[in-house]
Amino acid sequence: MSPIDPVYNELAVKLGSKEPRDLEYMPRILEKLMNLDQAKIVLALPDSNRKASSGNLEVSEEFAKQLNLDKKVVDDYIQELFEKGVVFPTSKGPQFARNAVQLHDAALVTDKFDKSLGDEYFDLWGAWTGKKEKPTLADCPSEKTAYMRIVPKWKAIKDIPETLPFEDMREILKQQELIVLANCTCKKGYRNRTCGTPDGVCMVVGRSAEFNLSRGVGRKITSDEALELLGKFDKYPVVNCVVNTRGVNALICNCHWCCCGSLGDNTAKSRFITEVDPAACRACKTCIDRCNFGAAQMKYYPEFGEERVYVDPEICRGCGTCVVSCPAGARTMKIVRPPEHVPELHRGAYD
Numbered sequence: 001m002s003p004i005d006p007v008y009n010e011l012a013v014k015l016g017s018k019e020p021r022d023l024e025y026m027p028r029i030l031e032k033l034m035n036l037d038q039a040k041i042v043l044a045l046p047d048s049n050r051k052a053s054s055g056n057l058e059v060s061e062e063f064a065k066q067l068n069l070d071k072k073v074v075d076d077y078i079q080e081l082f083e084k085g086v087v088f089p090t091s092k093g094p095q096f097a098r099n100a101v102q103l104h105d106a107a108l109v110t111d112k113f114d115k116s117l118g119d120e121y122f123d124l125w126g127a128w129t130g131k132k133e134k135p136t137l138a139d140c141p142s143e144k145t146a147y148m149r150i151v152p153k154w155k156a157i158k159d160i161p162e163t164l165p166f167e168d169m170r171e172i173l174k175q176q177e178l179i180v181l182a183n184c185t186c187k188k189g190y191r192n193r194t195c196g197t198p199d200g201v202c203m204v205v206g207r208s209a210e211f212n213l214s215r216g217v218g219r220k221i222t223s224d225e226a227l228e229l230l231g232k233f234d235k236y237p238v239v240n241c242v243v244n245t246r247g248v249n250a251l252i253c254n255c256h257w258c259c260c261g262s263l264g265d266n267t268a269k270s271r272f273i274t275e276v277d278p279a280a281c282r283a284c285k286t287c288i289d290r291c292n293f294g295a296a297q298m299k300y301y302p303e304f305g306e307e308r309v310y311v312d313p314e315i316c317r318g319c320g321t322c323v324v325s326c327p328a329g330a331r332t333m334k335i336v337r338p339p340e341h342v343p344e345l346h347r348g349a350y351d
Contacts, residue, residue, distance in 0.1 A: 004031055007039045014043070015100045025128040026100060032121040033086055033107060038077045040067055042087060042096050056089030057082055083215050084113055100128075108185035109202075110217045125189035132190065134257045135293050137315045139264040143341050146268035149244040151252075153234065154227075156320030156333050157272060164339060166246040167270060169230060173223040175248070180209040181229065182218030184253065186260045193259035197236045203229075203252040230254075237290040239319040244268055246342055257292045271337040272318035274311045280330035281308040287322035287331065296322055 008027035017026045034042065049062040057078055064071040078094050081087045085106025087094040097103035108125065143149070154169040165171035173179065183199040203226055204212055212218045221229070230240070238254040241262060257263050278301050287296040287309055295317070299310035311322070313336070323331040 004028060005036055005039070007036065007043055011039060011043055011096070015097060015103060017100060021128065021130065022100065025124050029121070029124045029128065032117055032124065033084055034077075034081060037067075037069060037073075038081060038086075041069075041074060041077055042081065045087070045094055045096055047093050050093045056091065057087075057094050059093060083110065085110060085215070104129075104189060105185045108188045109183050109212060110215065111183060111188075111199075112216065122189060122191055126191060129186075129190055129261055132258050132260075133264075135264045140293075140315075140317065141265050141268060143244065143268040143343065146244045146266060148241045148253075148262045148267040149342060150267060150270040150317050150319050151240040151242055152270050152272050152318055152333060153240065153320035153324045154230070155234070156323035156331075160272075160333060160335065162335050164271075164342075166248065166342060167272075169240060169252075170227060172242075172248045172252070173226050176205045176223060176226075178205060178209045178213075179221050179223060179226050180204045180212050180218040181221050181226070182212055184260075186255070186262075190259040193256070195237055195256035195258050197233070197238055197254065197256060197259075201229075201233055201236075201238065201254040205251065206249040208250050226252075234324050237292065237321060237325075239263065239292050239317075239321060241267055244343060246344055255292075263292055267317070268341075269316075269337070270318035271335050271339070271341050272320070272333045273313050273316045273336050274318065274320070274322055274331050275334050276309050276311050277330045277332075278304065278308045278310075280328050282328045282330070283308045284327060285309070286325055286327060287311075290321050290325050292319065292321065293317055 004027050008030045011030050012023060012026040015026060017023050030039065044067060047059040047063040049060040050058065059074055059078065061071050064074040078087060082089065085103065087096060097106065151167055151169055157163050181200060182202050182204050184202045187193060187197060187199050204218060213220065233254050238256050241253040241255050242248045243250045255263050283306065293315055295312050295315035297310055297312060298307045300307050320333055323333055
């Protein structure tokens with residue numbers, strides 16, 4: 001690889017890069033995202049000379065002079081970096097991303113710069129995230145440590161009266177004042193995926209939705225449109241995930257293990273598990289192919305003299321993907337965990 005200016009290494013460290021893989025790929029990702037002058041601007045942030053009354057992306061004349069740059073050039077660069085997801089508007093002025101995860105999510109959600117950034121840029125993100133493996137039982141976190149949680153497919157639980165509003169996607173969507181359909185950053189940053197899911201499957205809500213719209217990212221949709229889209233996404237082997245709190249106020253993901261970094265040790269089970277009626281099962285193995293966690297398995301049933309599907313209740317995370325996919329209608333959902341399983345407030349490891 002060609003030599004890289006030390007400023008990109010400094011910025012990578014500022015993002016919290018410590019591991020060898022981080023230090024190998026993050027500086028080169030940053031080099032793709034910004035030229036040398038832009039990198040020096042970001043490294044110099046925050047602007048200590050900025051007036052408190054200035055706009056959230058404004059810097060002072062003194063800040064530009066210290067960098068030997070014209071202020072208009074600096075302003076234009078900061079606007080571009082804002083649109084790219086590198087800097088963020090705050091009450092203290094423009095700030096660099098807090099960490100590499102925030103940069104990943106903000107930079108990859110937009111497609112405005114895809115052509116100019118080039119294929120190598122996305123390959124670098126894929127290398128940074130690393131190879132994905134199907135989650136195992138050992139990967140499943142507790143509800144107290146998980147950053148995300150699974151929300152069952154609404155069609156799989158629509159007839160269960162004990163279903164609560166925070167786990168019914170119809171109710172979750174009704175509560176949102178703003179919904180923006182945007183690119184999935186995991187899918188865009190990992191092009192070697194096998195799920196076949198398109199990029200634009202994430203639904204961003206609340207302040208995150210406002211932030212994306214302000215950058216020209218995504219498009220506003222209604223709750224009815226969102227519900228219809230979720231139905232269309234059911235043809236893909238994806239799992240609905242949200243941040244692990246009862247109030248859904250950030251995003252609704254459609255995740256698959258081949259490209260998503262949160263399904264392993266970062267996503268709690270729902271309150272449900274799947275049950276199989278072996279008498280109705282046709283042993284087509286559709287559920288085995290579509291299960292993200294390996295819970296659907298073949299088992300010999302003496303009463304039928306052949307193998308049919310069995311769902312391991314310890315492994316099953318209650319996503320409902322196999323229920324809505326089963327051509328024989330041989331699967332149903334059952335509540336096995338109390339309401340307290342889903343925290344009122346976020347208690348995840350990322351707090």
